Amino acid sequence: MDEPLTDSNYLILLALLEPKHGYAIMKQITEITEGRVSIGPASMYTILKKLLKSEFIALEQDDDRKKVYLITELGIEKLEEEVERRRLFYLAGEGLLSERKGGANENRK
Secondary structure (H helix, E strand, O other): OOOOOOHHHHHHHHHOOOOEEHHHHHHHHHHHOOOOOOOOHHHHHHHHHHHHHOOOEEEEEEOOOOEEEEEOHHHHHHHHHHHHHHHHHHHHHHHHHHHHHHHHHHHHO
């Protein structure tokens, strides 16, 4: 998985910096995005399977009642790369919008 993470993959990896089961993952994503993003069970479990296959997460507990997932070292490396990629996008957007606002103010003078 060398391509950038989707928003959902990114948020799930962030949620799994501490071990969690499925419902707790969904709940934390809603909390950290202040209710702007929610991931349903079907989507989440599909993503969890892909993240397991990519070895970005691992099963920490697997019993009849629930599965508990945790990010792996490989997943942390991917998350760090993704944070940097997203930071660069944010800085580019912030800079260009600031320039545009500054230019708009100069045009009004």
